Amino acid sequence: MGSPYRDDNSCPLCLSCLRGCPTQAIALAQKRIIEAQCIHCGVCQFICPQQHYHSDNLTELEETLNRWGKKIALISGLIGGAVIEYEPEKIAGALNQLGFEEVYLADFGLKMIAQAYQELLGNFQNPPLIFSHCPAVVEYVEKFYPDLISHLAPVISPxxxxLKYLSELKKGAHLVLVSACPPRKEELTKNLMDYPLITFPELKQFFIMRKIDLGKVPAKQFQTLPLPAENSFIAEGDLVKAVLEDSSKALVASGMEEIQRILNCIRLGEFRDKLVELNFCKGGCIGSLAITNHLSLIRRKQLAKNYLQARKEVEQSRLRLVPNLKIKLECQFNARRVQLLEPNPEKIKLALNNLGFDSDFPKLNCKICGYPSCEEFAKALLRNEVEPNYCFPSLLRNMSRLDERFLRSERLASVGQMAVTLAHEINNPLGLASGYVQTLLSNKKLSKEIKEVLNLIREGIEDAANIIQNLLTLSRDRPLSFSLNNLYDVIGATLRLIAPKLETSGIFLNLDYIPEPLFIECDPQALQQVFTNLLLNAWQAMPAGGTLSISVQTQPGQVIISFKDTGVGIKPEHLPRLFDPFFTTKAPGEGTGLGLAIVYKIIESHKGDIQVRSDTGKGAEFIISLPLSQGQTEQRKSKDG
Known part of the structure; x- marks a missing residue:
């Protein structure tokens, strides 16, 4: 039967499959299962609330049954604890209605393999010997611990x-295995046993497809084999108990976390026990996700064992001679080491930085994404297996920034409405006042003292007009003129204007970049306005002198520009409002509180981002990230081409 696959339906991104998959074998961004990493445990099929993971089992089974003649079903001995809505004999009756002439319980294989294990244990020279009937454990070792394959006991599952015994006994008949173990399909394939396998949930679906009402189906006894009925493998420890007289001499473990710890100990030579039993499902097979009732593992185990014990007592009176059948119980293992693309450390660091993990926001390793660490998530991101938004802490930070931008946009919108009103109501009288002042200044008969007063009035009028213009700049979406420009030309032009102020104020300028051509798509005048505002703010923050550092770093697709001063810094309570219109920490009359609001708007118009770091009394740092391209160069190239 087919392996699981993922459909193309829309996914709500609950990430249950990623968190549940023990080997991160799901490329959710590509909507596919990574076969090289998959151990066919079936977790994705049962854990996805939207049921996006499927197999073609039922379709294939339908076609197969229609072709076959005599059909025989072999059902897992777990049925007593797995199917609690109906008695097991009802299931046998329903299978009979599906066309299965005989239905058997797989309650005899454990004794057969126990003998093989005992023979192997007596001759084994490479402890510890790993007992595992679980195909998921075996495939996990083959792919992720291939150096430990020699420790695996090469014996098939009960x-x-x-199934092998029954196929020898019933030659010519077609067999179907009903199991609680989805990875058993992989074991069948590896051992070249071309028999269909369906799980208990799939069997229930098949009954519904065939419109079989289990409540109305007559009960039918399971067929009796010429073998003593034995307790089947139900829970962890059953395999060891069947092999050893003293089961305390072996270690028993279940669940992937325990399996990983034990395999790591074996790899490091720190494991002291000679025998270990490993089970993928918590508690053993009775804990399989393919058993969907809500009973506790203890209750399931009790029901399954009680049913098999009652059946064993009945079967004792029906024993016949045991045919001398030679069944091959050995199997082989193959090293299939998973070779994952390992990005270089610099790319991993960059991916983590892009997610927002840095010195201010350290890696959390919260595992919400389904990966064991932030670094493993970053590697998957570089392999295009996941998307950045699968990182929940990063997503929350981005949503918080969007909220901030939305609130800031609302505030800017209110400023815009006010600016339009002010411009209409104030510009006209300002224009008149400016005209009268110019007229008066042209009068040569006025004294020098009066002209000085008039010049002060003119400067005040110009300041008021500039404030109105800044308000209009904030309120209007003035189309920027994007073109390819050398970033260092824009920085250099700004520094030529501001450097004299810095020099006379005792401020040392530290340029941490190599001024080689770095072309970005931008509006050079708008960026120069941004740099000018930031440099002037730094100058004003260091009245007693200091150091102003400007650094430029390139990253794939973007450039990071930092302006760092050693001034008075910004108080923590002021940081959230720093880019709000009219917010200023300067003395009355020294600032309008519009400079940084304009800076933010220009950077946002360039599809960039600006962040602030500050330590009160030690200085502040403004960090601008800008994309190298706004997408318009590519459009022009495509048109020219």
Whole structure:
């Protein structure tokens, strides 16, 4: 039967599959299962609330049953604890209605393989010996611990042993295995056993497809085999108990976390026990996700064992001679080491930085994304297996920034309405006042003292007009003129204007970049306005002198520009409002509180971002990130081409 696959339906991105998959074998961004990493455990099929993971089992089974003649079903001995809505004999009756002439319980394979294990244990020279009937554990070792394959006991599972015995006994008949173990399909394939396998949930679906009402189906007894009925493998420890007289001499573990710890200990030579039993499902097979009832593992185990014990007592009176059948119980393992693309450390660091993890926001390793660490998530991101938004802490930070931008946009919109009103109401009288002042200044008969007063009035009028113009700049979406420009030309032009102020104020300028051509798509005048505002703010923050550092770093697709001063710094309570219109920490009359609001608007118009770091009394740092391209150069190239 087919392996699981993922459909193309829309995904709400609950990430349950990523968190549940023990080997991160799901490229959710590509909507596919990574076969090289998959151990066919079936977790994705049962854990996805939207049921996006499927197999073609039922379709294939339908076609197969229609072709076959005599059909025989072999059902896992777990049925007593797995199917609680109906008695097991009802299931046998329903299978009979589906066309299965005989229905058997796989309750005899454990004794067969126990003998093989005992023979192997007596001759084994490479402890510890790993007992595992679980195909998911075996495939996990083959792919992720291939150096430990020599420790695996090369014996098939009890269910396959039962299936092999039955196929020898019923030659010519077509067999179907009903199991609680989805990865058993992979074991069948590896051992070249071309028998269909369906899980208990799939069997229920098949009954619904065939419109079989289990409540109305007559009960039918399971067929009796000429073998003593034995307790099947139900829970962890059953395999060890069947092999050893003293089961305390072996270690028993279940669940992937425990399996990983034990395999790591074996790899490091720190494991002291000679025998270990490993089970993928918590508690053993009875904890399989393919058993969907809500009973506790203890209750399931009790029901399954009680049913098999009652059946064993009935079967004792029906024993016949055991045919001398030679069943091959050995199997082989193949190293299939998973070779994952390992990005270089610089790319990993860059990916983490892009997610927002840096010195101010350290890696959390919260595992919400389904990966064991932030670094492993970054590697998957570089392999295009996931998307950045799968990182929940990063997503929350981005949403917080969007909220801030939305609130800031609302405030700017209110400023815009006010600016339009002010411009209409104030510009006209300002224009008149400016005209009268110019007229008066042209009068040569006025004294020098009066002209000085008039010049002060003119400067005040110009300041008021500039404030109105800045308000209009904030309120209007003035189309920027984008073109390819050398970033260092824009920085250099700004520094030529501001450098004299810095020099006379005792401010040392530290340029941390190599001024080689770095072309970005931008509006050079708008960026120069941004740089001018930031440099002037730094100058004003260092009245007693200091150091102003400007650094430029390039990253794939973007450039990071930092302006860092050693001034008075910004108080923590002021940081959230720093880019709000009219917010200023300067003395009355020294600032309008519009400079940084304009800076923010220009950077946002360039599809960039600006962040602030500050330590009160030690200085502040403004960090601008800008994309190298606004997408318009590419459009022009495509048109020219």
């Amino acid at each position: 269910e396959l042993a039962s």
